Amino acid sequence: MLKKNSILSFILLLTIALFAQVKGQKSINPGPEKAHPAVDRKALADYAKLYVGTPYRKSGMDPEKGFDCSGYVKFVFSHFGIILPRSSGDYKTFGKALKPEEFKVGDVLVLYGYKDQKHIGHVGIICEANGMKSRFIHASSGKAMSVTISDLGSKGYKKRFYKCIDVIKQK
Numbered sequence: 001m002l003k004k005n006s007i008l009s010f011i012l013l014l015t016i017a018l019f020a021q022v023k024g025q026k027s028i029n030p031g032p033e034k035a036h037p038a039v040d041r042k043a044l045a046d047y048a049k050l051y052v053g054t055p056y057r058k059s060g061m062d063p064e065k066g067f068d069c070s071g072y073v074k075f076v077f078s079h080f081g082i083i084l085p086r087s088s089g090d091y092k093t094f095g096k097a098l099k100p101e102e103f104k105v106g107d108v109l110v111l112y113g114y115k116d117q118k119h120i121g122h123v124g125i126i127c128e129a130n131g132m133k134s135r136f137i138h139a140s141s142g143k144a145m146s147v148t149i150s151d152l153g154s155k156g157y158k159k160r161f162y163k164c165i166d167v168i169k170q171k
Contacts, residue, residue: 039080039168041106045127048076048137054147056139061086072139072147073108073123082167084108092120095165100131103164109136109152111160120162124150132158 057066061075070088077084085094091110098107105126113121124138133153140148150157 039082039106041104041168044076044080044106044168045125045137047079048125048127049149051076051147052137052149054139056141056145056147058141060139067139067147068141069122069124069139073125076125077167084167088123089120091123091165092162095163095167097163098166100164102166103129103131103134104166105129106168107164107166109134109138109164110162111157112162114142114156114160117160122160126152126164132161 051063051067051072054063054072055066056068058068059071060066060068061071063075067075070086070091074084074086085091088110091108095108103126105128107126107129109124109126110120111122111124113119115121122138124136126134127137127149128135133151135149135151137147137149140146140150152158152161
């Protein structure tokens with residue numbers, strides 16, 4: 001009986017916490033709602049790197065089960081109190097595009113899908129900023145099938161580049 005009450009209490013507390021979190025979220029708009037200048041970009045990239053090797057999982061947002069690309073990005077940024085879109089397609093109109101010389105660690109890369117250049121299909125986080133030669137961390141459904149670090153300047157990703165946005169601090 002005690003174990004059953006403990007489980008019910010835990011579920012109730014979890015439900016209250018999730019409700020409070022959802023209630024406090026603002027709807028997703030075309031750009032970051034507010035600046036988050038207190039977020040340390042290096043700390044964000046270091047945190048993201050903790051999950052290198054986590055398996056790719058379609059619709060995944062759980063480090064225990066796996067991530068898809070947008071689930072991974074949302075998971076990392078939510079650790080720092082930044083709420084981002086859940087779907088990679090929602091990034092098409094989200095945020096203001098940066099010039100390559102403005103790319104910084106912690107910015108979000110938005111890429112077309114691998115099949116065409118009409119639909120947004122992938123997102124990742126810059127972990128080493130160097131314009132179009134930056135390196136980014138992402139949950140890959142490709143050869144790696146896991147969270148991995150890739151070169152934006154590689155042939156496969158350079159042609160898929162759509163934009164890079166700063167979700168930490170507004171311009």
